[in-house]
Each structure stands twice: as C-alpha cells, then as structure tokens.
Amino acid sequence: MSDQLETLLSEKRRFPTTVEFAARSAATAALYTAGNDWQRFWEDQAKTLEWISPWTQVLDWKPPHAKWFVGGTLNASVNCLDRHLRGPRRNKAALVWEGEPGDRRVLTYWDLARKVGRCANALKRLGVRRGDRVAIYLPMIPEAAIAMLACARMGAVHSVVFGGFSADSLRDRINDAGAVALITADGGYRRGQVQPLKRMADAALADTPSIKHCLVVRRVGDEAGAQMAPGRDHWWHELLERETPACPAEAMDAEDLLFILYTSGTTGKPKGIVHTTGGYLTHVTSTSRHVFDLEDEDVFWCTADVGWVTGHSYVVYGPLANGATVFMYEGAPDWPERDRFWQLIETYGVTIFYTAPTAIRAFMKWGTELPERRDLSTLRLLGTVGEPINPEAWIWYHTHIGKGRCPIVDTWWQTETGGIMITPLPAVVVTKPGSATIPYPGITPELVDGKGEKLAAGGGFLTIAQPWPGMLRTIYGDDDRYREIYWSRFPGRYFTGDGAKLDEDGYWWILGRVDDVLNVAGHRIGTMEVESALVDHPAVAEAAVVGRAHDLKGQALAAFVTLKEGRQASPSLKDELKAHVTVKIGAIARPDDIFFSADLPKTRSGKIMRRLLKDIAEGRALGDTTTLADPAVVNRLKDMYESQEA
Ligand code: WTA
Numbered sequence: 001m002s003d004q005l006e007t008l009l010s011e012k013r014r015f016p017t018t019v020e021f022a023a024r025s026a027a028t029a030a031l032y033t034a035g036n037d038w039q040r041f042w043e044d045q046a047k048t049l050e051w052i053s054p055w056t057q058v059l060d061w062k063p064p065h066a067k068w069f070v071g072g073t074l075n076a077s078v079n080c081l082d083r084h085l086r087g088p089r090r091n092k093a094a095l096v097w098e099g100e101p102g103d104r105r106v107l108t109y110w111d112l113a114r115k116v117g118r119c120a121n122a123l124k125r126l127g128v129r130r131g132d133r134v135a136i137y138l139p140m141i142p143e144a145a146i147a148m149l150a151c152a153r154m155g156a157v158h159s160v161v162f163g164g165f166s167a168d169s170l171r172d173r174i175n176d177a178g179a180v181a182l183i184t185a186d187g188g189y190r191r192g193q194v195q196p197l198k199r200m201a202d203a204a205l206a207d208t209p210s211i212k213h214c215l216v217v218r219r220v221g222d223e224a225g226a227q228m229a230p231g232r233d234h235w236w237h238e239l240l241e242r243e244t245p246a247c248p249a250e251a252m253d254a255e256d257l258l259f260i261l262y263t264s265g266t267t268g269k270p271k272g273i274v275h276t277t278g279g280y281l282t283h284v285t286s287t288s289r290h291v292f293d294l295e296d297e298d299v300f301w302c303t304a305d306v307g308w309v310t311g312h313s314y315v316v317y318g319p320l321a322n323g324a325t326v327f328m329y330e331g332a333p334d335w336p337e338r339d340r341f342w343q344l345i346e347t348y349g350v351t352i353f354y355t356a357p358t359a360i361r362a363f364m365k366w367g368t369e370l371p372e373r374r375d376l377s378t379l380r381l382l383g384t385v386g387e388p389i390n391p392e393a394w395i396w397y398h399t400h401i402g403k404g405r406c407p408i409v410d411t412w413w414q415t416e417t418g419g420i421m422i423t424p425l426p427a428v429v430v431t432k433p434g435s436a437t438i439p440y441p442g443i444t445p446e447l448v449d450g451k452g453e454k455l456a457a458g459g460g461f462l463t464i465a466q467p468w469p470g471m472l473r474t475i476y477g478d479d480d481r482y483r484e485i486y487w488s489r490f491p492g493r494y495f496t497g498d499g500a501k502l503d504e505d506g507y508w509w510i511l512g513r514v515d516d517v518l519n520v521a522g523h524r525i526g527t528m529e530v531e532s533a534l535v536d537h538p539a540v541a542e543a544a545v546v547g548r549a550h551d552l553k554g555q556a557l558a559a560f561v562t563l564k565e566g567r568q569a570s571p572s573l574k575d576e577l578k579a580h581v582t583v584k585i586g587a588i589a590r591p592d593d594i595f596f597s598a599d600l601p602k603t604r605s606g607k608i609m610r611r612l613l614k615d616i617a618e619g620r621a622l623g624d625t626t627t628l629a630d631p632a633v634v635n636r637l638k639d640m641y642e643s644q645e646a
Pocket of ligand 1: 389416
C-alpha cells in the first residue's frame, strides 16, 4: 500500500451525529435492515409516490437492461406538484429564488403548478408531442425548473444543456437527441456580465434541422441583444399568457423516458444518459427524503446548476417530490462579494446546504471572517458531492460552516446512477472525514480487483452488483456503447469508472476516476473531448490532455500539443488554443496549461503514455511518485485498469 493511501486511512477522527439531530430524524437504522431485502425496499419506496396505475412486477432484469415497476404508470410533475396542492402545502413556497443582481421571486406550489401547466400547454400548441425531445438551455432561473416539469407533464423528454456550454456543444447535443424545440433565455447574469444565451443559441440553431420552435425567456432585456426569428422564435411570456394553467398530465409508463442528460466519457463525443420515469423518481425521492432528512420546515439549497445531474435530482425532482422549499440562486459564490453564499443562507434561513468540495476549498482560501460575519444558525445539515473531499476541507466545513453542530453527508454518485449511492444517513452513521461512508439502503457497491474478483477490503475498482431504480437505462441512440462502457470491463457488473478503497469498517473512500475522464472543479471532462477540440485547430497536429493535481479545482487541465510543420510555438498561440477550446466546448474545458512538444511519448503500440505527461505537468521527476497525495494512488489503479492486470 502506498504512503498516500496510508495517510488517508490513518484518518482517525470520528463524528457521530448529535443527540438532537438523531432524535428528530425520520431516517433511522431500520432503513438499513429494510434495505437488505433490496427489491422489497425499493418497492416500498416506490409506494410513497402517486401512481396512476400500479406495477405488476417490481424488477425485470435482463442484464444489462433493467425495467423497474413494470406496467406501472405515473407522471413526474403530478408527484412534484399536484399532490401537494390537495393539502396544506398548496400555499407553501416551492421555489425561493434570487438572481445575481439581487432580484427575488417566490413561487408557491400553487404558482409553480399553474406556470408548469401553461408552459406544457404552450409546448403542445407548438406541436411538441409525447416522446419528442425538448432541449433546455437556460440560466439558473425558475423557468428552468418550470420547463423541465412542463416537459414531464405533457410527456416530452427534456435534455438540459448547461448554460456555460458553447454553441457548438449545444448544437451537437440537440442533433444527437433530435430535439424538436429549444427553450432558452435572452441572457443570464454571471459575475456582473450579461451572458448572451440567445445569441449562442442562434449560432447553434443555424445547424439543427430538427428544431422547429424556440421559446425565449426574457431574463435580461435589451442589453442581451436577442434577435427573434419570425415563425421559429417566440417569447415565453407572450405564449404562456395565452394558455390556460390547467393541463392534464400524461400517464407515462414507468419506463418511458423522463430525460436525457449528456455527460463526458472516455471517447470524444459526450453520451446521452437516458433516465426513465418511475425508477428515477423513486430513487431521487427516497434519497432526498432520507439523506437530507427533508422536513416541511426546511429550506433546502443545493448549489448545483440544473445543467448537471445534481441540479436535476436535488434541485428539481427529489426535493419537489417531497414537497420541500427549494432555494435557487443564479450567480457565482464570489460576486459581488466572497460572502455571497453566507449572505443568502442568512437572508433566506437556509437549513440544508449541499455543495461541491471545490467550492469549500475556495471558501477556505477566502478565510473564516466571511462566514463569521453572517448568521448561519439556521443550518442543520451540510452535504458535499462531485469529487473526493480532502479531510482538511471536511473539517473546515464542519467547524466553520456547521459550527460543529451539523452532520456532513458526503454523497457519492454519478450522472449514470441518477441518485445518491454511497452516503451516510445523517442520524445514524458515524462519519469519517474524507469517506462517503456506506451504501444507501438497497444499493450494493462491490470492490473488485483487475480480474473482477470481489475484494472484502483494500484498494480496487468500484462496481455495483445489483441494478437499482435510478440507474441509466442506456445511452441515447447507442445501446452497444452502453454495454461496452459500463458492462464489459467486469462482466455482470456495472463499472463506475472510479477507483476506491474499502476499509475494515466497510467504509468507502473514493479515489477518483481510473479512466480518461477528469474531474475539474467538480465537473466531468473527457480528455478525448478536449483533445478533439485542440486538433480541430489548424496549427495542431496532435494533442494529449491530462489532469494535474490542483489545490482548489482538484484537477486542472494540462494539454501537450505538437504543431504541424511550419507552425511556431508562441504565447499568443497558447491563448489562441485556449480560446479555441472555449468556443468548441465551453469555458469549463479551457486548458489551464499548454505545453508545446516536438513529440508525445508513446508505447510501442502507439498509446500515449499519459502517466509520464502527468509527471511532467505536476513538475515531478519522471517516474517519481512520492510527492503528491491522491494522484499517485489513483494513477497506479489507472495503470492496472488500463493494463487489464491487477
Ligand atoms: C466523482 C455528479 C468522490 C466520481 C453527481 C464520479 C465523487 C463522478 C463524489 C461523477 C464523492 C461524485 N466523492 N468522488 N462524494 N461524487 N464523485 O456524473 O469520480 O458529474 O464518477 O455526477 O464524480 O460525476 P457526475
């Protein structure tokens, strides 16, 4: 075992929950007992939803294809809205929102349901039919949730594209899904700047033959410079005004598609992860309720953008299905001041706060004074997601934000898993800083070596042994790739792409990706995607992208580039290449470093030796792995994974 792993596992601090927290939480140890009978457990969870007609079979498992709640029908928007209108939650705040400039909106469940109905009717009037795909490219404004729920209501499949993605990325996603309509906004605000979303969308729409209509939310006004194409483009407010708020909900089969969400993988092209209605909703409703201990009095803030899976599952579907009050914020944590998040928690009395380790590391750097000058006493539970959290950041979060009082749930999951998979139940599990702890009831992670043999403890690859309701059903339009990516490396098992360590108490320590997927500031980025964007530039002959350790972002992108004959390396070319990647993919994929090199190191079979490039990018002597913590551990696993040994 490496020194680094020993350091991680020598973490001896233990944090039991407080007596007060345990006394009032509905999620007790009995859930784990129930989870042992996993199909029964999930069936019981599904029963907490409102179904139009019941299922005849809990699970139909023909590996690698699962169908959950076979024959059952339901509607996700009815579960998130209508059923709360019949009781006291009718006038409860569903969405409490603040825009970056400080504008505010509160939508009760009643308000939200009416807007969703109008939007669903507007989509129908434009000719969108059940089963059609609708792309959504919006800032973090209430209309994002309204648009998603409206699709769910009338049976369309949404495909949300993060507003930070470029026009090219939007175009590719629209074309892959064959979307018939796009919902966007004239613009959004980010760090005081207007982001001209509609102008980006127009660039994408120049080459998306399937799109018939574009619905545009007026968020910014004239400053955004939006042009409306007659016949194709419609202002959201004009169209919705003309519709009635009552829209009958479609009865969807449990296995009908709810949404497609594109995520980065090991190949150049992002893949459309397919989620269906009944299983997904069961999984996110159950985990929202139990992991976050959601109660009617809570104000729940998950800081993720709806463009990512965390925003789908824990801003929209999970909390709303539980009738919770969701707080939503449009902007960045450091604008106009670095205490923006603490100010919002104080203003809105947020009780549960769920964010990414990369944000926590930035808060640490900005100092304790900022959270100290705000009243954070309403907080009672904290969560993290997206990447491994280092014990120092965990302790800082616990001490300075949770004031030693709030349990922390470190939740491991993926776009593909739909919902949380490994996490403590906050009232029950003693936490260890840096560990996502134990599986959620009904989830069966297993550690395997390179040959796929199950390991009882130690380091290896994280797989899931049994299907679970929120699991992806396929990759949109490419079932072969689905089989290949997730089910071929360890036959009979779902392979997560993550390396992990299982300790003697059965606690999981996630080490990070062992494939060519990087995790930059909690965002998944495929090395091949960035490489393709670089070689698309006329000066570039070949490119290799690796992740190097970064204090704040976890990983930073380092690109090694060989130029075509006659092209000269220069600082301005570096800037040009960075800008090129921003245009091709989006700012999140912009390389931090570019190294020009006459050649790239390769094996005899022509495979780029990324390990060596990583050593160079991290400033290590070649082959020396003693300096930094996690990269060395995960690199060793990565080597094992790639060489198919271990
Ligand atoms: C990583 C985000 C350690 C992991 C929900 C996974 C984590 C990838 C954790 C999925 C965590 C997510 N601890 N690593 N608590 N949560 N990851 O699809 O590498 O954007 O495979 O889903 O993030 O990223 P995705």
